[in-house]
Amino acid sequence: MADAMLETIELTKSFAVRRGFFASRKLRLTAVDRVSLTIDEGETLGLVGESGCGKSTLGLTVMQLHEPTSGTVRFDGEDLTTMTPARLGQTRRKMQMIYQDPYASLDPRMNVEEILVEPMVIHDIGTRAERVERAIELLDTVGLPPDALGRFPSDFSGGQQQRIGIARALMLQPKMLICDEPVSSLDVSVQAQILNLLRDLQRELNLTYLFISHNIAVTRFISRRIGVMYLGRLAEVGPSEAIIERPLHPYTQALVSAVPDPRPAEVRRSRRLSGDVPSPIERPSGCAFHPRCPIAQEICSHEEPQLRVLGPDHLAACHFARAVSGADSRQ
Amino acid sequence: MFRFILIRIGGLVGVLLAVSLLTFFLMHAVPGGPFDAMTSATAQMIPIELVENMEKLYGLDKPLWVQYWMFLKAALRGDFGYSYYASGRTINELIREHWPHSIQVGLMTLAFSAVVGLTLGIISAMNPGKWPDYLGTGVSLFCMTVPSFVFAKLMQYVVAVKLGWLPTSGWEGWAEPKYWVMPVLANSLGPVLVLQRYTRSAISDVMRSNYVRTARAKGLSERRVALIHIFKNALTPVVTVAGPMTASLITGSIFIEGIFRIPGLGWYTNVALGRRDYPLILASTLLWTTLISITYFITDIIYALLDPRVAFVKER
Amino acid sequence: MNTPLLEVRDLEVRFHLSQRTIHAVNGVSFTVDPGQVIGIVGESGCGKSVTSLAIMRLIQEPGRISGGEVLLHDASRTTSGTVDLLKLSQNEMEDVRGNRISMIFQDPMTSLNPVLTIGYQLMEPLRLHRGMSASEAADEAVKLLARVGIPEPEGRLKEYAHQYSGGMRQRVMIAMAVACSPDLLIADEPTTSLDVTIQAQILDLLRELRHDLGTAIMIITHDLGVIAELAQKVVVMYAGMVVENGPLETIFSSPAHPYTQALMYSIPPLHSSPDRLATITGAPPQVLSELTSCPFEPRCPQRIDRCAVERPPLDALSPGHLCACWVARAGKGV
Numbered sequence: 001m002a003d004a005m006l007e008t009i010e011l012t013k014s015f016a017v018r019r020g021f022f023a024s025r026k027l028r029l030t031a032v033d034r035v036s037l038t039i040d041e042g043e044t045l046g047l048v049g050e051s052g053c054g055k056s057t058l059g060l061t062v063m064q065l066h067e068p069t070s071g072t073v074r075f076d077g078e079d080l081t082t083m084t085p086a087r088l089g090q091t092r093r094k095m096q097m098i099y100q101d102p103y104a105s106l107d108p109r110m111n112v113e114e115i116l117v118e119p120m121v122i123h124d125i126g127t128r129a130e131r132v133e134r135a136i137e138l139l140d141t142v143g144l145p146p147d148a149l150g151r152f153p154s155d156f157s158g159g160q161q162q163r164i165g166i167a168r169a170l171m172l173q174p175k176m177l178i179c180d181e182p183v184s185s186l187d188v189s190v191q192a193q194i195l196n197l198l199r200d201l202q203r204e205l206n207l208t209y210l211f212i213s214h215n216i217a218v219t220r221f222i223s224r225r226i227g228v229m230y231l232g233r234l235a236e237v238g239p240s241e242a243i244i245e246r247p248l249h250p251y252t253q254a255l256v257s258a259v260p261d262p263r264p265a266e267v268r269r270s271r272r273l274s275g276d277v278p279s280p281i282e283r284p285s286g287c288a289f290h291p292r293c294p295i296a297q298e299i300c301s302h303e304e305p306q307l308r309v310l311g312p313d314h315l316a317a318c319h320f321a322r323a324v325s326g327a328d329s330r331q
Numbered sequence: 332m333f334r335f336i337l338i339r340i341g342g343l344v345g346v347l348l349a350v351s352l353l354t355f356f357l358m359h360a361v362p363g364g365p366f367d368a369m370t371s372a373t374a375q376m377i378p379i380e381l382v383e384n385m386e387k388l389y390g391l392d393k394p395l396w397v398q399y400w401m402f403l404k405a406a407l408r409g410d411f412g413y414s415y416y417a418s419g420r421t422i423n424e425l426i427r428e429h430w431p432h433s434i435q436v437g438l439m440t441l442a443f444s445a446v447v448g449l450t451l452g453i454i455s456a457m458n459p460g461k462w463p464d465y466l467g468t469g470v471s472l473f474c475m476t477v478p479s480f481v482f483a484k485l486m487q488y489v490v491a492v493k494l495g496w497l498p499t500s501g502w503e504g505w506a507e508p509k510y511w512v513m514p515v516l517a518n519s520l521g522p523v524l525v526l527q528r529y530t531r532s533a534i535s536d537v538m539r540s541n542y543v544r545t546a547r548a549k550g551l552s553e554r555r556v557a558l559i560h561i562f563k564n565a566l567t568p569v570v571t572v573a574g575p576m577t578a579s580l581i582t583g584s585i586f587i588e589g590i591f592r593i594p595g596l597g598w599y600t601n602v603a604l605g606r607r608d609y610p611l612i613l614a615s616t617l618l619w620t621t622l623i624s625i626t627y628f629i630t631d632i633i634y635a636l637l638d639p640r641v642a643f644v645k646e647r
Numbered sequence: 648m649n650t651p652l653l654e655v656r657d658l659e660v661r662f663h664l665s666q667r668t669i670h671a672v673n674g675v676s677f678t679v680d681p682g683q684v685i686g687i688v689g690e691s692g693c694g695k696s697v698t699s700l701a702i703m704r705l706i707q708e709p710g711r712i713s714g715g716e717v718l719l720h721d722a723s724r725t726t727s728g729t730v731d732l733l734k735l736s737q738n739e740m741e742d743v744r745g746n747r748i749s750m751i752f753q754d755p756m757t758s759l760n761p762v763l764t765i766g767y768q769l770m771e772p773l774r775l776h777r778g779m780s781a782s783e784a785a786d787e788a789v790k791l792l793a794r795v796g797i798p799e800p801e802g803r804l805k806e807y808a809h810q811y812s813g814g815m816r817q818r819v820m821i822a823m824a825v826a827c828s829p830d831l832l833i834a835d836e837p838t839t840s841l842d843v844t845i846q847a848q849i850l851d852l853l854r855e856l857r858h859d860l861g862t863a864i865m866i867i868t869h870d871l872g873v874i875a876e877l878a879q880k881v882v883v884m885y886a887g888m889v890v891e892n893g894p895l896e897t898i899f900s901s902p903a904h905p906y907t908q909a910l911m912y913s914i915p916p917l918h919s920s921p922d923r924l925a926t927i928t929g930a931p932p933q934v935l936s937e938l939t940s941c942p943f944e945p946r947c948p949q950r951i952d953r954c955a956v957e958r959p960p961l962d963a964l965s966p967g968h969l970c971a972c973w974v975a976r977a978g979k980g981v
């Protein structure tokens with residue numbers, strides 16, 4: 001069994017928010033609420049959810065780009081939250097990130113060579129020649145020619161820019177990549193290229209991925225396990241196939257059945273949620289999902305359910321999950 | 332809402348105190364006193380005792396803090412004292428005498444530049460890349476590169492001296508256009524520039540917005556789209572900039588008033604500065620500050636009336 | 648005999664930029680029957696949005712409609728038979744927009760005027776096209792809001808757009824669009840920027856409205872899943888032309904055009920886990936001159952020599968199933 005590469009324990013990130021003209025009311029926005037998850041070495045955990053669920057914030061907090069309000073992040077055996085800044089800087093080499101908007105994450109005034117060697121420059125690794133050599137090596141890995149070095153980001157298409165971003169992330173031989181919606185702004189055919197690339201890289205380099213996306217089908221393709229977030233909490237987590245074919249949490253069931261499926265022959269029983277995705281500032285009491293939940297009972301409005309093991313490696317945070325675990329979301 | 336007003340008034344008081352302090356001490360920090368000028372101008376050796384007596388009369392021999400305190404106490408009652416020069420006349424009187432001229436020039440400038448600036452801005456925005464756009468931008472470029480006083484002098488030379496169409500200077504109020512045509516024109520350079528550019532960019536932005544596209548998709552005529560959907564939205568940035576501009580216009584431009592011999596407050600304050608007429612300098616500065624503050628306040632209110640999103644934030 | 652509601656014939660739209668001319672739409676033809684849902688699908692740059700804007704005559708400089716016809720047939724109104732929308736005057740076209748053909752757009756967050764009330768914007772088409780008085784329009788507006796699922800509609804007319812979420816704004820847009828019971832509703836990526844669960848609600852709403860009002864819907868999207876949920880007929884576009892056109896089942900079960908096939912297989916399926924996704928190398932082209940060959944040829948895994956020298960016409964492979972491909976035609980013996 002592989003070791004855990006990343007482990008978060010009750011990780012919480014909240015922000016102070018000012019409402020009102022004169023700081024009359026200070027509220028707390030809890031974007032990530034006591035999230036505990038584990039990712040083994042070489043595997044991908046997908047994180048899905050709708051806007052406001054906190055998945056992107058979770059990614060940033062794991063990277064320590066947001067300082068956690070409470071909780072722990074253990075990466076490759078070390079506790080990131082208690083590290084000195086110097087040690088953290090060194091550890092950052094092993095954990096890199098790729099972003100949603102490839103053009104916005106590349107400095108338009110730096111050419112590709114400068115963009116790629118920058119990580120090595122920052123960490124003072126290698127001679128100039130060695131850095132360029134590594135850059136060319138990685139360009140080849142992501143499928144770009146060496147003459148890309150002299151060109152600027154605006155000369156490339158969205159898919160190619162994302163490849164540059166991936167190459168940059170790999171420069172320091174990281175063990176883990178956090179992918180924050182990396183294909184959401186790409187066209188369908190280009191998306192497929194990048195997804196294949198990420199898959200191949202994972203196999204070749206034994207990389208671990210935290211893959212954040214709102215697109216469930218894309219996430220299923222690349223993830224071995226999927227976590228579903230709702231208003232900052234982890235509602236359900238388990239093997240991809242189980243989450244999609246046998247979702248236990250009512251929110252997951254609704255989410256999966258809401259995905260427009262290009263297979264019209266399937267007759268589906270859709271579970272439509274009413275109302276809007278709520279704002280994380282005004283969180284409902286008890287189970288955050290209870291106002292929209294089709295099976296909510298009295299207890300759900302004042303007692304918050306914890307994640308319970310309900311199947312092999314499959315957890316859900318719902319008081320009544322076991323009752324629906326037998327039902328298939330697709331009839 | 333009430334709380335909002337209270338906060339703004341509190342802010343204004345704070346600002347006035349700070350400005351008065353700063354001005355007061357800066358004034359006294361500048362070398363020279365009000366009576367030095369008199370001594371050297373008359374080129375007569377006025378006995379030191381006389382100068383000292385004058386200073387005592389106006390309290391100028393006391394420590395600065397005491398002087399400031401005396402000023403503050405009087406000012407809170409609305410009494411800004413007497414001018415050191417216009418003997419026997421209070422500051423309030425003097426301001427009341429000179430300010431109206433500046434107001435007149437200022438309002439006329441505002442009216443003129445609003446018409447010209449807005450029109451040029453609108454035609455520029457609605458015809459991008461075509462001749463009206465070049466006209467509008469060209470005029471703005473002119474306004475931006477030519478200082479108002481250079482333009483004023485040029486006009487005086489060409490129009491008044493060479494062509495003799497208008498008098499070089501003088502002032503008789505609203506009623507005599509021959510005296511205010513050139514000053515208003517020269518004074519308008521800055522405002523026209525600002526208004527043209529802001530209007531053009533505001534309307535361009537709005538024209539390309541998604542909600543204007545929606546309005547057209549509903550079958551509204553271009554006229555309705557322009558008047559109802561574009562206008563109100565484009566107005567807000569223009570109002571924001573027009574407010575403070577108005578405040579500075581009505582306090583009077585030193586250059587314009589000086590060049591065209593208009594006895595307004597701008598010119599008079601400049602004279603006072605040279606003569607170290609402290610009470611007038613203080614009063615004038617505080618007047619300016621108050622006007623700006625009030626204008627910003629009014630602009631904010633208008634903005635909130637025009638754009639419901641703003642009021643919403645404030646209510647919560 | 649079935650007369651179609653809308654017939655687009657050989658539509659051409661060009662964008663005249665300073666350095667080059669982009670041929671955004673290159674001879675697009677298709678029909679929409681009354682009450683039918685047609686899905687136009689393609690990736691960014693294929694010309695699907697431009698086509699819909701052209702139908703509404705909302706193309707602005709530097710874009711120009713340079714050819715073709717858009718025929719609107721008299722469906723339920725007492726107008727004068729068939730008209731070519733491209734030949735109508737401004738005034739006549741304004742009568743059509745929001746009235747016989749309506750459109751909703753992708754980004755609901757910016758598609759409503761922020762300084763006018765919801766009620767005002769909703770009443771505009773009613774007062775303009777139906778001649779209603781203010782109070783009549785207000786009543787009708789409340790009914791419309793209720794129809795599209797806005798809770799407690801009575802007090803809502805005086806509210807503003809910023810008080811609504813994305814999903815609710817899109818509902819308001821839909822309400823505005825169906826206010827005058829149009830014959831055709833064009834929906835350009837109506838759910839792309841919405842969350843998945845909200846998207847499902849909106850698609851449900853569109854289905855209901857079509858059922859209740861008999862409105863035809865033209866839905867434009869890059870998401871094949873959305874097409875599958877809603878459309879009866881699918882039009883696939885690439886590089887400004889229609890490459891395939893057929894019934895939903897046919898397109899999904901046996902796509903004929905290599906591009907359609909590649910598109911289908913490159914989308915990660917929800918209910919299975921393939922090892923790799925099929926990809927198309929390269930990227931869609933920008934068409935800068937008249938098409939004299941198949942635009943997909945450089946990337947096509949099935950290309951033959953003819954593809955590079957002659958543009959394939961859109962012909963029927965079987966009744967109701969059209970395809971613009973030499974290889975597909977050869978395969979069917981056409």
